[in-house]
Amino acid sequence: MKLVTAILTGDIINSQMVAPQNWLPHLKEVLSAYGTEPKSWEIYRGDSFQLEVPSKVALKAAIHLKAAIKQEKALDVRIAVGLGEKKYSSEKITEANGSAFVNSGQCFENLKKTTLAIKSDSEDLDATINIMLQLASLSMDNWLPATSRIVKAAIEHPNANQKELAALLEKSQSSISEALIRAGFDEIQKMMQFYTTQLHQL
Numbered sequence: 433m434k435l436v437t438a439i440l441t442g443d444i445i446n447s448q449m450v451a452p453q454n455w456l457p458h459l460k461e462v463l464s465a466y467g468t469e470p471k472s473w474e475i476y477r478g479d480s481f482q483l484e485v486p487s488k489v490a491l492k493a494a495i496h497l498k499a500a501i502k503q504e505k506a507l508d509v510r511i512a513v514g515l516g517e518k519k520y521s522s523e524k525i526t527e528a529n530g531s532a533f534v535n536s537g538q539c540f541e542n543l544k545k546t547t548l549a550i551k552s553d554s555e556d557l558d559a560t561i562n563i564m565l566q567l568a569s570l571s572m573d574n575w576l577p578a579t580s581r582i583v584k585a586a587i588e589h590p591n592a593n594q595k596e597l598a599a600l601l602e603k604s605q606s607s608i609s610e611a612l613i614r615a616g617f618d619e620i621q622k623m624m625q626f627y628t629t630q631l632h633q634l
Contacts, residue, residue: 438490447479515552593625
């Protein structure tokens with residue numbers, strides 16, 4: 433099996449409507465959870481970013497970023513996940529290259545009505561996962577800030593139960609439960625698990 437990596441290319445939707453100090457810390461916090469700047473991630477052109485993660489955590493990272501950015505009401509994020517090889521490494525992620533970078537760039541250029549998609553060298557994998565992402569986006573694109581905060585906490589504390597998340601966020605357990613149901617979080621977790629089982633196709 434060849435070494436497959438994931439390159440996430442994204443930008444902030446409606447970034448001009450909200451002061452950068454309101455969303456940039458959220459973006460940097462999540463990017464920093466997956467690696468160091470500028471080797472693993474960079475922010476460029478003000479509201480665009482690129483991040484390299486292991487392929488198995490690519491969808492989790494994308495959804496984590498979405499939850500972080502949607503804590504601000506007017507904002508959303510567009511993310512293209514490219515899976516493939518990394519043939520050239522650099523001190524800056526934006527100067528590295530390989531099929532993962534090409535796939536991510538092409539996928540990003542084709543993001544029209546959807547805010548999250550993947551492109552790999554396997555058409556079967558892409559077709560299956562992208563249909564699931566389009567369905568998941570019906571829920572994710574409509575997350576409210578309060579829901580997004582709870583989803584972000586749930587992703588960052590995967591072993592915490594609802595009672596522990598409630599204590600962490602100073603909310604009632606029932607409000608945590610209702611928010612995760614509203615967010616479709618259980619189904620999204622199943623989608624992420626399914627995605628990881630399909631990586632053998634690459």
